Amino acid sequence: MSSLFPTYARWDITPIKAKGAWLTDKSGKKYLDFTTGISVCNLGHVPDNVKQAVNEQLEKFWHTSNLFQIELQEEVAKQLTAASGLDLVFFANSGAEANEAAIKLARKATGRPKIITFIDSFHGRTFGTMAATGQEKIKTGFGPMLEKFEYVPFNDLEALKAAVDEETAAIMFEIIQGEGGLNAGDPEFLLQVEQLAHDNGSLVIVDEVQTGIGRTGKPFAFQHIGLNPDIVSSAKGIASGLPLGAIIGKKELAEAFSPGSHGSTFGGNPVSLAAAKVTLDTIFDNEFLEDVTKKGEHLSSLLTEGLSSIPQVKKIKGKGLMIGIEMNEEAAPFIPAAREKGLLILTAGTNTIRLLPPLNVREEEINQAAAILVETIKEHVYEKTAGQ
Ligand SMILES: Cc1ncc(COP(=O)(O)O)c(C=O)c1O
Structure with missing residues (x-):
């Protein structure tokens, strides 16, 4: 057994x-x-250059804490900001943790509680990200859910317009719903979502946990459409199979994540970052x-x-x-x-x-x-x- x-x-x-x-x-x-650990081992299993970087980092040190200056965090953050056009990075360990950070940042930065997501989306299994997920089967038996999450049919602008109000902190979506059935957001719709959000003083969070890191032929899938998101979450393929997640956001949001506001013991672990640096170097080309x-x-x-x-x-x-x-x-x-x-x-x-x-x-x-x-x-x- x-x-x-x-x-x-x-x-x-x-x-x-x-x-x-x-x-x-x-x-x-x-x-x-053709599963690659569910879009994780984007350079295939055990790529030689990543293995070498990990081995070299293991010889140096494995973990200190985020109280130290970690050069690799700065280097990988620069790779992510350069590739995305955004400004600042917070490192976590997984997709759900990255999305948690995105939701927390959006609420704190706007001072508003409501997050709108889409039916058939998938954002993770923690309480925040489960609440954000637009699929009932993910939530069964775990209630009550966190408040102030609302779900609208994907690609339905009128339904979205009806949901957006002065309480809306952010609209959060995947460019292609990975777990939900590979449902693509219509580019015209997504551009209007962004316009609607920004006109309303709300943020746009793009969940690129599955679509990011080159999976769709661009560093991030939002770049096919020319969106200008405020926060992008990433994980899965970012470190070729070592645990790492990240949000990349606009510099205007920096104040909301001031010292002591958010954190993670393992987030941005040097061994994962050594893997990420080589992975991103190879893919963002x-x-x-x-x-x-x-x-x-x-x-x-x-x-x-x-x-x-x-x-x-x-x-x-x-x-x-x-x-x-x-x-x-x-x-x-x-x-x-x-x-x-x-x-x-x-x-x-x-x-x-x-x-x-x-x-x-x-x-x-x-x-x-x-x-x-x-x-x-x-x-x-x-x-x-x-x-x-
Ligand atoms: C779009 C999306 N967001 C978030 C997650 C959750 O990521 P993790 O399993 O690393 O917490 C997933 C996982 O499948 C995902 O596909």
Whole structure:
């Protein structure tokens, strides 16, 4: 019997090593990993340059505290501000912690309580971020929720206008709802959200925990649209698998996070930062990012072509290397079927198969994954029809 709380429906795979896009389990079976720890290992498993930086930092020191001047924090903060166009960084350990910081900062800086988010959003599992999440199933049994969170249908401007008022501290959203089903915000809508927020004296918080760090072909996905957010949260891919989260915000917000107002013992740990520095150096590079876009287009076109005759496939969606296959039936059965054939993938929402390969995935790996997926989907669909 497991000694762990059963919070996860775990797969029957025990990893023993992983490198690049490949993961080997205890039985010796090799899998092509298009989950990358859920958009975390963006340079693949155990990238050599990150490993070396981590090893070097381990030789120096691991942890002091945030009472010290940590040079690596300044260096990584500069990478994040340069890439985002924002000014100041606070380091946390995870996506939920980064979003907590964003919510706290927005409330304190505006002196207003209300945070508006969108239906099917996902912002984390802490009390603040669970309250911010627009999905009932995440909250079941944990009530009462924190007050003053309100949810509006995504891409519905009229509903948003009705919700925004003088109590609104911030409007918070993902550019593409990762957990909720790879639902993209319409660029025109998101620009109007920003206008509405700023006209009302409210802040814009963009949750880039899943879409950020090059995943969509830009350092941050809001840059495809030309938004001007006040706070951006980041985590997941930021340190190639070592725990780190961050918010990046405008300098006008500095006063609200004065000494003693917020903190974290482990936030901005030097070992994670050593990993982040090399990770960001590699990913925040125009050529690298253009390559992500090209690879994404290649994978999407293979899927579009291969699945064009399957009526159960509604559409191929996403951006860069965050790709979804939206089905008009549940996506869950396709995950173990692809795994059987050596490909690791995820679901998003109920009906979408989600692909999150490493950003440096090779062309032959993309071809191999697409072939497995097309075969898996065709087999499943034909089997179902044959059984009818
Ligand atoms: C958009 C988004 N925000 C926040 C989170 C929470 O991040 P973490 O699990 O690191 O707390 C996630 C995790 O999936 C996410 O996708």
